[in-house]
Amino acid sequence: MNKAQAYVTVQFILFGMMLVAMALLPTQDLGLGRWVGVFFMAVAVAFLGLSVQAHNRINNRPPNITPTPHSQSELVSVGIYGYVRHPIYTAVMSGILGAWLTHGNMALGALWAVFVVFFTFKALYEETLLKAQYADYSTYMMHTGRFLPFL
Numbered sequence: 001m002n003k004a005q006a007y008v009t010v011q012f013i014l015f016g017m018m019l020v021a022m023a024l025l026p027t028q029d030l031g032l033g034r035w036v037g038v039f040f041m042a043v044a045v046a047f048l049g050l051s052v053q054a055h056n057r058i059n060n061r062p063p064n065i066t067p068t069p070h071s072q073s074e075l076v077s078v079g080i081y082g083y084v085r086h087p088i089y090t091a092v093m094s095g096i097l098g099a100w101l102t103h104g105n106m107a108l109g110a111l112w113a114v115f116v117v118f119f120t121f122k123a124l125y126e127e128t129l130l131k132a133q134y135a136d137y138s139t140y141m142m143h144t145g146r147f148l149p150f151l
Contacts, residue, residue, distance in 0.1 A: 004068045007122050014118060018096060018111055028104035037101030044095030047080065051087040054079025063088060067126035075134045083149040085127070085140070089119040090147045123147070 001009070055063045059073045080087045096115050100108035123146055131137045145151040 003125065004066045008066050014115060021108055021111060022099060022103055025105040025107055030101060030104045033101040033104060037098040040094045040098030040101065044091045044098060047087045047091035047094065050080035051091065054081050067122055067129060069130055069133050075137060077140055083144055085144050085146050086123045089123060093119060
């Protein structure tokens with residue numbers, strides 16, 4: 001198993017842990033946390049939709065689930081990708097944050113933190129591959145945030 005496959009495997013294990021935790025752990029009331037959680041889940045849906053739409057417009061196929069870029073793909077820097085380099089990772093992290101806030105169990109908050117660290121390392125690895133494939137990726141990085149615009 002290479003590094004890219006290992007990232008995908010760990011990602012699916014984390015998703016499984018999240019689903020099991022949501023099913024087995026008791027919910028807790030965080031007050032306004034539920035409504036804030038719904039907001040973050042809506043942000044996740046929006047980021048995911050905008051990501052797929054922008055990617056399909058350029059490459060005529062859905063985004064790749066592995067951090068390895070397709071050899072014949074163009075760099076996507078339009079739409080949401082003009083502001084954020086990894087909008088799908090942002091969508092997943094936002095959705096998990098929303099799930100935690102609506103569920104309320106602090107163990108899910110800890111799992112959300114693990115996802116943030118995991119996606120940070122996955123993004124850094126992916127960016128090394130993208131810099132090797134696209135000559136203008138370093139310039140693109142200077143003008144877009146990793147997970148949020150301007151950050």
